[in-house]
Amino acid sequence: MVDNQQHLSRRRLFGLAALGAAAAAGVTTITAAPRAAAATRAADDGSFVPAVVIGTGYGAAVSALRLGEAGVSTLMLEMGQLWNQPGPDGNVFCNMLKPDKRSSWFKKRTEAPLGSFLWFDVVNRDIEPYAGVLDRVNFDQMSVYVGRGVGGGSLVNGGMAVQPKRSYFEEILPQVDAGEMYDRYFPRANAMLKVNHIAPDWFEKTDWYQFARVSREQAGKAGLSTTFVPNVYDFDYMRREAAGEVPKSALGTEVIYGNNHGKQSLDKTYLAAALGTGKVTIETLHQVKAVRQQPDGTYVLTVDRIDADGRQLARKEISCRYLFLGAGSLGSSELLVRARDTGALPGLNDEVGRGWGPNGNIMTARANHMWNPTGSKQSSIPALGIDDWDNAAAPVFAEIAPMPAGVETWVSLYLAITKNPERGTFVYDRATDRAKLQWTREQNAPAVAAAKSLFDRINKANTTMYRYDLFGAQLKAFADDFSYHPLGGAVLGKATDLYGRVQGHKNLYVTDGALIPGSVGVNPFVTITALAERNIERVIAQDITAR
Structure with a gap:
C-alpha cells in the first residue's frame, strides 16, 4: 500500500x-x-x-x-x-464580484445563480464571449450548471465531499454492493481526491464562518441538527489565508468561476x-x-x-x-x-436518455434580524449542512451556503438537496442536432415543498422570513429552475x-x-x-x- x-x-x-x-x-x-x-x-x-x-x-x-x-x-x-495560465490581472480565474470573460462559456452576460439583490440586476455583468470556465446550459424549464475545462465540474463546485447515507445509496442503486462501496471504493476516492475536514476550533472562532454559525443556531432553535462537511479545499491553506500568510482564494470571493489557490x-x-x-x-x-x-x-x-x-x-x-x-x-x-x-449506434436501448434528475436542488434564502448579522467576511467554501434526511415526510440535506458580497447583507443562503422522485428524459431534436430535456417546472414541486417544510420551521422558530429579491425580478423565495447536480x-x-x-x-x-x-x-x-x-x-x- x-x-x-x-x-x-x-x-x-x-x-x-x-x-x-x-x-x-x-x-x-x-x-x-x-x-x-x-x-x-x-x-x-x-x-x-x-x-x-x-x-x-x-x-x-x-x-x-x-x-x-x-x-x-x-x-x-x-x-x-x-x-x-494567468490572465492580465495575474490570476488564472476571476472572482465572483468582478467576473470577466474567463467566467463563462461563450456568454455575452454572466448567469450567476443569484441574479439580483433587492430586485436590482447588480450581480451579473456584460462580458465578451469566450471559452470560460462555467456554463449554464438552458433548457425550456430547467438550467444546468457545468464546468468547462481540464477538471470539469471540480473547477467550479464548492468542493463539498459528502458520502450519501448508506440506506439511501442502497435504495437508489440496490444492485451495487454497498459493503464494497463503503469499505473500499469510497475510501479510495476520498484519498485520491484529498478530502479533508475543517478544524472545529478554528471554525468556532473565525469571522469567515459567522454566517454558518448563525444558520446553525437558527436551525437548532427549530430542533434541527447540523453536520460538518468534508471538502477538497485545503482548510490549512484557508487558515493561512485568514492569517494573511498566502494569497486569498476561498476568502477572496472565488469559487463558481474557479479557485486560484487552495482547491x-x-x-x-x-x-x-x-x-x-x-x-x-x-x-x-x-x-x-x-x-x-x-x-x-x-x-x-x-x-x-x-x-x-x-x-x-x-x-x-x-x-x-x-x-x-x-x-x-x-x-x-x-x-x-x-x-x-x-x-x-442502433443497438442502444430505449433506456438511453431516461432517468435524469437535478438531485432535488432548490436554492432559497432567509432574512435575518438586524441584531443577528451574518458577517461581511464570508468564506466561499461551505463547511456545514443542515441534516434532516431522516425526516420520512420530507427528507432534506441543506448546504449552508455563503453569500460573500463583501458587505453585511443579513442573508442566510442555502442549497437544499431534496428527495424528488420526478425524472426527466433527453430526446433528440433533428432540427437542431441537439438533445432536449423533457422536464417541466411542475416536476420540481415535490422538491420545493420539502425545502419549504424545512425552512418554514426555521423561520417560525426564529420569527424570520424568506428573501424574495435574489432570484430575478419576480417575487420568488425558491429557485427551482436550475441545478448544480445533474444526474x-x-x-x-x-x-x-x-x-x-x-x-x-x-x-x-x-x-x-x-x-x-x-x-x-x-x-x-x-x-x-x-x-x-x-x-x-x-x-x-x-x-x-x-x-
Missing part, C-alpha cells in the same frame, strides 16, 4: 510538471509521454488509439488514471481549456496522476460531435477543434477500440441519444449493465453521473468517483486486452 501511494505521488508530480509545461508553451496537447508515444499521435485526423475518454471530470479522470496504470494508451478529449481540483489529483503514467494524453478545446461504430467494432469520433474565441479550426475523426463517455450527465446523454436516433440519462443497470457497459454495443462505457438515477441525496461527486473506481476495476480486469 505504501509503495502504491509512493508511485501515485511520483506520477502526480510528473503529471503536474506536464500541465505546467503545456501552459508555458501555450499548447492544447498535454502529455508527459515522449512525443513519439501512440497517445500523442492519436489526436491527428484519421488516427487510432486503443482507448478514448471523452471529458476530464470525475468519472473520466478515474478511468484515464486506471487505464494508464494498466498500460493502455489513452486519449482524453476535453472541450474546455487547461486552466493554469484540490482534478487537475491536481487524478488527472495529474493519469498524465504521470506516461500513457495518457489530454487534448483540450476538442469537442466530440458524434460517435459511430465500424463493422470491425472500432468506434469513430467526429471531433471539432476550436480556439478560445470559439472559432472552428479543424474537424477530425479519431478511432478507438474502447470508448469511455465521461462528458457528464448532459454531455454523455446527448452523445448517446444522438447516436441512437440517427442510427449511428442520470444512462442509468446503471438499465441503459448499461451493472458496471457501466452500454447495452447493445461492446467496448462502450459510461463512467460519469449519467449512471446515477437522478438523485443521490448529497453533493454527488464523491459517489461518481467511487462508482467509477468500482466499474473501471472490473472493466480492466475483464474487457481490456490492448496494452
Whole structure:
C-alpha cells in the first residue's frame, strides 16, 4: 500500500510538471509521454488509439488514471481549456464580484445563480464571449450548471465531499454492493481526491464562518441538527489565508468561476496522476460531435477543434477500440441519444436518455434580524449542512451556503438537496442536432415543498422570513429552475449493465453521473468517483486486452 501511494505521488508530480509545461508553451496537447508515444499521435485526423475518454471530470479522470496504470494508451478529449495560465490581472480565474470573460462559456452576460439583490440586476455583468470556465446550459424549464475545462465540474463546485447515507445509496442503486462501496471504493476516492475536514476550533472562532454559525443556531432553535462537511479545499491553506500568510482564494470571493489557490481540483489529483503514467494524453478545446461504430467494432469520433474565441479550426475523426463517455450527465446523454436516433449506434436501448434528475436542488434564502448579522467576511467554501434526511415526510440535506458580497447583507443562503422522485428524459431534436430535456417546472414541486417544510420551521422558530429579491425580478423565495447536480440519462443497470457497459454495443462505457438515477441525496461527486473506481476495476480486469 505504501509503495502504491509512493508511485501515485511520483506520477502526480510528473503529471503536474506536464500541465505546467503545456501552459508555458501555450499548447492544447498535454502529455508527459515522449512525443513519439501512440497517445500523442492519436489526436491527428484519421488516427487510432486503443482507448478514448471523452471529458476530464470525475468519472473520466478515474478511468484515464486506471487505464494508464494498466498500460493502455489513452486519449482524453476535453472541450474546455487547461486552466493554469494567468490572465492580465495575474490570476488564472476571476472572482465572483468582478467576473470577466474567463467566467463563462461563450456568454455575452454572466448567469450567476443569484441574479439580483433587492430586485436590482447588480450581480451579473456584460462580458465578451469566450471559452470560460462555467456554463449554464438552458433548457425550456430547467438550467444546468457545468464546468468547462481540464477538471470539469471540480473547477467550479464548492468542493463539498459528502458520502450519501448508506440506506439511501442502497435504495437508489440496490444492485451495487454497498459493503464494497463503503469499505473500499469510497475510501479510495476520498484519498485520491484529498478530502479533508475543517478544524472545529478554528471554525468556532473565525469571522469567515459567522454566517454558518448563525444558520446553525437558527436551525437548532427549530430542533434541527447540523453536520460538518468534508471538502477538497485545503482548510490549512484557508487558515493561512485568514492569517494573511498566502494569497486569498476561498476568502477572496472565488469559487463558481474557479479557485486560484487552495482547491484540490482534478487537475491536481487524478488527472495529474493519469498524465504521470506516461500513457495518457489530454487534448483540450476538442469537442466530440458524434460517435459511430465500424463493422470491425472500432468506434469513430467526429471531433471539432476550436480556439478560445470559439472559432472552428479543424474537424477530425479519431478511432478507438474502447470508448469511455465521461462528458457528464448532459454531455454523455446527448452523445448517446444522438447516436441512437440517427442510427449511428442502433443497438442502444430505449433506456438511453431516461432517468435524469437535478438531485432535488432548490436554492432559497432567509432574512435575518438586524441584531443577528451574518458577517461581511464570508468564506466561499461551505463547511456545514443542515441534516434532516431522516425526516420520512420530507427528507432534506441543506448546504449552508455563503453569500460573500463583501458587505453585511443579513442573508442566510442555502442549497437544499431534496428527495424528488420526478425524472426527466433527453430526446433528440433533428432540427437542431441537439438533445432536449423533457422536464417541466411542475416536476420540481415535490422538491420545493420539502425545502419549504424545512425552512418554514426555521423561520417560525426564529420569527424570520424568506428573501424574495435574489432570484430575478419576480417575487420568488425558491429557485427551482436550475441545478448544480445533474444526474442520470444512462442509468446503471438499465441503459448499461451493472458496471457501466452500454447495452447493445461492446467496448462502450459510461463512467460519469449519467449512471446515477437522478438523485443521490448529497453533493454527488464523491459517489461518481467511487462508482467509477468500482466499474473501471472490473472493466480492466475483464474487457481490456490492448496494452
